[in-house]
Structure formats: structure tokens, C-alpha cells
Amino acid sequence: MRYPVFSGYFADPFVWLAGSTYYAVGTGPVEDGSNLFPLLTSPDLSHWRPAGGALQHPGPELGSDFWAPEVAFAEGRYWMYYSAGWADRGHHLRVASSDVPDGPYVDTGVALTDPFVCPFAIDASPFQDDDGSWYLFYARDFLDSTDGDCRAGTGIVVQPMASMTELSGEAATVIRARYDWQRFLNNRLMYGRRFDWHTVEGPCVRKRLGRYWCLFSTGRWENETYGMDWAVSDSVTGPWTFDGDASGARLLRTVPGELIGPGHNSVITGPDSETDFLVYHAWDAAMTARRMYMEPMVWTNRGPRLRQ
Numbered sequence: 460m461r462y463p464v465f466s467g468y469f470a471d472p473f474v475w476l477a478g479s480t481y482y483a484v485g486t487g488p489v490e491d492g493s494n495l496f497p498l499l500t501s502p503d504l505s506h507w508r509p510a511g512g513a514l515q516h517p518g519p520e521l522g523s524d525f526w527a528p529e530v531a532f533a534e535g536r537y538w539m540y541y542s543a544g545w546a547d548r549g550h551h552l553r554v555a556s557s558d559v560p561d562g563p564y565v566d567t568g569v570a571l572t573d574p575f576v577c578p579f580a581i582d583a584s585p586f587q588d589d590d591g592s593w594y595l596f597y598a599r600d601f602l603d604s605t606d607g608d609c610r611a612g613t614g615i616v617v618q619p620m621a622s623m624t625e626l627s628g629e630a631a632t633v634i635r636a637r638y639d640w641q642r643f644l645n646n647r648l649m650y651g652r653r654f655d656w657h658t659v660e661g662p663c664v665r666k667r668l669g670r671y672w673c674l675f676s677t678g679r680w681e682n683e684t685y686g687m688d689w690a691v692s693d694s695v696t697g698p699w700t701f702d703g704d705a706s707g708a709r710l711l712r713t714v715p716g717e718l719i720g721p722g723h724n725s726v727i728t729g730p731d732s733e734t735d736f737l738v739y740h741a742w743d744a745a746m747t748a749r750r751m752y753m754e755p756m757v758w759t760n761r762g763p764r765l766r767q
């Protein structure tokens with residue numbers, strides 16, 4: 460039986476290690492009402508305590524919704540990537556920074572994506588390659604579709620970073636939806652048109668076994684169709700291969716009586732410096748809140764697996 464590692468609302472969990480302390484940040488309300496994004500700390504990945512809000516509110520002019528923060532350490536500072544906007548008027552990516560891992564993080568005033576060029580961008584996930592270069596994986600909308608190869612909806616791209624506050628070059632497509640079970644909603648009104656809308660989002664990239672693995676979430680986050688799968692590549696910029704299963708997500712999907720709609724994961728190496736843990740959210744039985752779960756995983760040449 461699976462149980463959440465923290466009892467409070469905690470969606471889109473991202474976990475990182477700074478010194479001897481593990482930190483987790485996610486989407487959701489902050490218990491004391493201050494700042495944005497609930498922050499947790501733990502000495503061992505098992506016992507978590509609230510530590511306030513991580514992001515100093517950047518101002519209502521940026522939107523009413525702030526989603527899916529992730530943190531990277533570079534140039535002696537901590538950088539938080541997140542999306543800002545309105546649920547019905549689009550989202551763009553932003554970056555905030557702090558001298559210390561628990562913040563508060565202060566917005567740099569920089570929009571990483573232009574909402575007039577890319578009207579919906581969410582789930583920013585920074586990744587540093589072996590040569591020190593940084594890349595930003597994120598989700599954005601695609602309106603074209605090719606039957607059997609890709610579906611209209613949200614997909615994942617990767618773009619080089621010129622600095623921790625600036626993207627460069629062109630975004631390369633990583634993965635788009637290909638299967639019926641990845642459908643968010645039929646006949647959805649988007650951009651003034653009707654689409655059978657599909658969703659691939661929540662990228663998390665790790666290099667293991669000499670290859671790049673992009674774990675992602677797919678389906679409809681509000682119900683039991685949501686689950687986690689992966690694509691793999693020999694290069695951080697691709698081409699990426701997604702050999703999915705038409706029956707549903709391969710890494711983790713709804714388990715009746717245990718999990719509803721697991722997704723939006725991060726990966727953290729445990730205190731033994733060897734074991735990787737999959738950190739994700741799932742709905743409670745009454746579907747009133749998404750809570751943080753964690754379980755060990757292994758990497759094989761055929762893909763990541765949860766340790767049984």
C-alpha cells in the first residue's frame with residue numbers, strides 16, 4: 460500500500476538537496492499565507508516539515524495562477540523556474556533567485572518565454588549536461604496534428620540556456636501525445652478552434668546508463684487517466700524516442716484503491732548516494748487534494764522501473 464510522505468496539499472513536487480538538508484517545493488497553498496509555493500524540509504526524505512512559502516509574490520499583474528516551481532543551483536545562487544499567468548489567458552515562464560535554498564526567492568523581472576509568441580508555456584525544468592551547459596525543458600501547446608504520429612495539445616520541448624535568466628536558439632520537440640489514453644478532452648475549444656486535446660507535460664530529465672531519460676506526465680491531471688511515462692535519447696537535444704504502450708502509462712498509472720492520477724514527478728538521489736527516488740503527486744481517495752508520494756526506482760536499458 461502506498462502512503463503520502465506529507466499530509467498537506469502538495470502538487471507538482473520538486474525535491475533537491477542542499478548541504479545535508481532535502482528541500483521540496485510545489486504548487487499549492489502556503490500554511491501561513493505568506494509568499495507563494497509551499498516549501499518543506501527534511502533530513503532524510505521521510506520526515507517533512509513546512510518551512511513557509513518559497514517565492515516572494517511577484518505581483519498581480521503577472522497573473523492569478525503560479526505553477527510548478529523547480530530549483531537549480533548555479534553561479535553561487537539558487538534559481539527558481541515557474542510559470543505565471545491566468546488559467547483562461549495563458550502562461551509564460553519566469554525565473555526568481557535566492558542566495559539560500561529556502562529563499563525567499565525574488566523574481567528577476569525576466570520573462571523566459573514571450574506570451575505573444577508562445578501563449579502557453581508551463582512546467583519549466585532546468586537540466587545541466589556533463590559539459591556544464593544548461594537546458595530548459597518545458598511544456599507548450601501544439602495545434603497541428605498528424606494522425607498516428609502526434610496529436611494536437613500540450614507537448615514537451617527543450618531549449619538551450621544562454622544564462623540562468625535567458626534562453627537561446629530554437630526549442631526542439633522532445634515528446635508529443637500519440638495515444639488515445641493521453642487525451643485531455645474531446646472537442647475542446649482552444650485558440651478559437653475545436654480540438655481533441657491531448658496533454659504531455661511535467662518533464663524531468665536525468666542522464667543514466669549513458670543516455671538521457673525524459674520522464675513526463677500525460678493524460679488529464681484531474682482524473683484517473685493521468686500517469687507517468689518516458690522518452691529516451693542519446694543527446695540532450697534529441698532526437699527523442701517514445702515507444703509507448705497503447706494501453707496506458709508505463710512507469711506509473713492509477714492503482715485502484717491506492718493511487719488516483721499519479722504524476723508530475725521529480726527524481727532525487729537518497730541519503731545512501733545511490734538510490735534514486737521518484738517523487739510525485741496523486742489524489743487522495745475523495746479527490747480533494749493532491750499529495751506528495753515517494754518511492755525508490757531503478758534504471759534499466761528498457762527504461763526506468765519502480766523498485767518492488
